Amino acid sequence: MTLLVLLASILILGVTVYQYDEQTKDYNIKRFERKEATTIETIELELTNKTTYPVKTDNLSKIFRNRIYEISSINKLNISIFDLHGNLLVSSKTNAFEPNIIQPLPYDILNDLAQNSNHTILIPLVKDGMGYQTSYSYINDPKFKRIGILELQFTQDNSEIEHELKEFITRLSLVYLLMFMIAIALAYFLSSYITRSIKAISDKMEQTRLHERNEKIVLNSASTEIETLVEAYNNMIDQLEESAVKLAKSEREQAWREMAKQVAHEIKNPLTPMRLSVQSFERKFNPEDENIKEKLKEYSQTLIQQIDVMSSIASAFSDFAKMPTQKREKIEVISIVKLALDIFNEDFITYTTAETELFANLDKTQLIRIVTNLVKNALQASEKEENPVVDVKVSLEKNSIKIKVSDNGRGIPEDVKSLIFEPKFTTKSSGMGLGLPMIKNIIEAYDGTISFTSDEGVGTVFTVILPIQ
Incomplete structure (x- = not known):
C-alpha cells in the first residue's frame, strides 16, 4: 500500500512536469505564430500601400531601413530580410552605426524553403540557456513574385513559467509527503491488526518440536481464513503427536533389536x-x-x-x-593424564605439555578413561608401523583444556570418517566398536567436544576440548 502511494506520487509528479513542458512549448509556438502572422501582414501592407519605391529586391533595404525597427518593437521580434541568395539586406538586430555581423543564410535553409514553397519553416533553437523560435518565409511583391526572404526570431523567456512550475511542484510534494506519512501510519495499523493472528500462529510454529508436547492455538477473534489456518495447524499438532509416539516406539524397538543382534553376535564368538x-x-x-x-x-x-x-x-x-554421571571435582589434569599413560609400557609414547599445573572441575576416573581409550586406539592403529609414534599433548586454550592424541598409523579411510563415532562401528578385527561412542558420551556430558583429522598412510589426530568450569 505504501509502495503504491509512493509510485503514484512519483508518476503524477512526472506527468505534471511533462504536461507543463508540453503546454509551454504549445503556448510559445502559438504565440509566435500570432506574432508572425501580424508581422507578415504589416510587411505586405507596407509593400502594397505605403512605399514609394518600386517593389523589388534591390529596394527592400531602402523600404524597411527605418520601418523594420518599428515593426520589430511593436511585435517584439527580431526581423531580418535577405535576398533570394541568402545575403542580408536589412535587420533589426543591427543599426547604422554597427558593422554587419549576420552571416548569409545556409544552403540547407534555402533548399528547405524552396521545397516548401511559401510555407513557413519553423526552427526551435536553444543557445546560452535561452530558447529561440525562428521562422523563414518568402516576401512577395503585389504580383506574388518572390523578391526576398523574411527571417523572424522570437526569444522565449520561460523563467516565469518555470518559477510557477517549481512552486506548484513544491506544494504538490508537500501534499504527497503528507499522504505518504498518512499511508505509512494507516498501513502500519492495518498490518498490525491483520497480522496479529498470523504472528501468534508463526510463534507457535517456531516452538513446534517433534519430540515434545506442542500446544494448540486458541484465538478469541479472527477472520474465517485465519480460523481455517488455525484449525489446520491444530489438526497437524494432533497428527504430529501420534506420529511422534509411533516413531519413538519404533525407534525403541529398532534399538532393542539392534542391541539384541549385537549382543547375540558378540556372545556367539566366545x-x-x-x-x-x-x-x-x-x-x-x-x-x-x-x-x-x-x-x-x-x-x-x-x-x-x-x-x-x-x-x-x-x-x-x-x-x-549408562550415561556417565557428571561428577565434578577439582583435579590436576597434567598429573592425571601422566598417570593414565603410566599403564602403557611402549617407549614410543611421548607426553608433552607447556603447563606445569592445570586445574579443572572434572571426574578423574572419566578423564583417565578418555585418555586410555584414545591412546589404546592410537597404539592399535600404529602397531604395524616400523617406527610407531604416539604423541599426547595437553594445553590450555582460553577457558578450555585441549588434549591431542596423534599417531603415525594407517589412518581412517575417507568413506568411513562419518561413522567413526557410531555405536557398533569399528575398523579393527576385534572389539565391539563402543569405545569412541562411549568416550564421546562422556565428553559431551561435560559440555566438551571431540574431533579428529586423519590421512590414510600418514596418521590420525584426535582432539578433545573440555571446559575448565
Whole structure:
C-alpha cells in the first residue's frame, strides 16, 4: 500500500512536469505564430500601400531601413530580410552605426524553403540557456513574385513559467509527503491488526518440536481464513503427536533389536571355541592318561578365558548403556593424564605439555578413561608401523583444556570418517566398536567436544576440548 502511494506520487509528479513542458512549448509556438502572422501582414501592407519605391529586391533595404525597427518593437521580434541568395539586406538586430555581423543564410535553409514553397519553416533553437523560435518565409511583391526572404526570431523567456512550475511542484510534494506519512501510519495499523493472528500462529510454529508436547492455538477473534489456518495447524499438532509416539516406539524397538543382534553376535564368538573345546575334551578324555591333570587344567583355562571375554562384553554394553554421571571435582589434569599413560609400557609414547599445573572441575576416573581409550586406539592403529609414534599433548586454550592424541598409523579411510563415532562401528578385527561412542558420551556430558583429522598412510589426530568450569 505504501509502495503504491509512493509510485503514484512519483508518476503524477512526472506527468505534471511533462504536461507543463508540453503546454509551454504549445503556448510559445502559438504565440509566435500570432506574432508572425501580424508581422507578415504589416510587411505586405507596407509593400502594397505605403512605399514609394518600386517593389523589388534591390529596394527592400531602402523600404524597411527605418520601418523594420518599428515593426520589430511593436511585435517584439527580431526581423531580418535577405535576398533570394541568402545575403542580408536589412535587420533589426543591427543599426547604422554597427558593422554587419549576420552571416548569409545556409544552403540547407534555402533548399528547405524552396521545397516548401511559401510555407513557413519553423526552427526551435536553444543557445546560452535561452530558447529561440525562428521562422523563414518568402516576401512577395503585389504580383506574388518572390523578391526576398523574411527571417523572424522570437526569444522565449520561460523563467516565469518555470518559477510557477517549481512552486506548484513544491506544494504538490508537500501534499504527497503528507499522504505518504498518512499511508505509512494507516498501513502500519492495518498490518498490525491483520497480522496479529498470523504472528501468534508463526510463534507457535517456531516452538513446534517433534519430540515434545506442542500446544494448540486458541484465538478469541479472527477472520474465517485465519480460523481455517488455525484449525489446520491444530489438526497437524494432533497428527504430529501420534506420529511422534509411533516413531519413538519404533525407534525403541529398532534399538532393542539392534542391541539384541549385537549382543547375540558378540556372545556367539566366545561360545564357538567353548563348544569346540568341550567336544574335543569329550573325544580325547582318558581317565588313565598320566597327563590328564595337565589337560584338564588347559581345558579349564580355555573355558575361563572365554568366560572372561563374555564378561567383558557384558561390561562394555553395560558401560555404554549408562550415561556417565557428571561428577565434578577439582583435579590436576597434567598429573592425571601422566598417570593414565603410566599403564602403557611402549617407549614410543611421548607426553608433552607447556603447563606445569592445570586445574579443572572434572571426574578423574572419566578423564583417565578418555585418555586410555584414545591412546589404546592410537597404539592399535600404529602397531604395524616400523617406527610407531604416539604423541599426547595437553594445553590450555582460553577457558578450555585441549588434549591431542596423534599417531603415525594407517589412518581412517575417507568413506568411513562419518561413522567413526557410531555405536557398533569399528575398523579393527576385534572389539565391539563402543569405545569412541562411549568416550564421546562422556565428553559431551561435560559440555566438551571431540574431533579428529586423519590421512590414510600418514596418521590420525584426535582432539578433545573440555571446559575448565
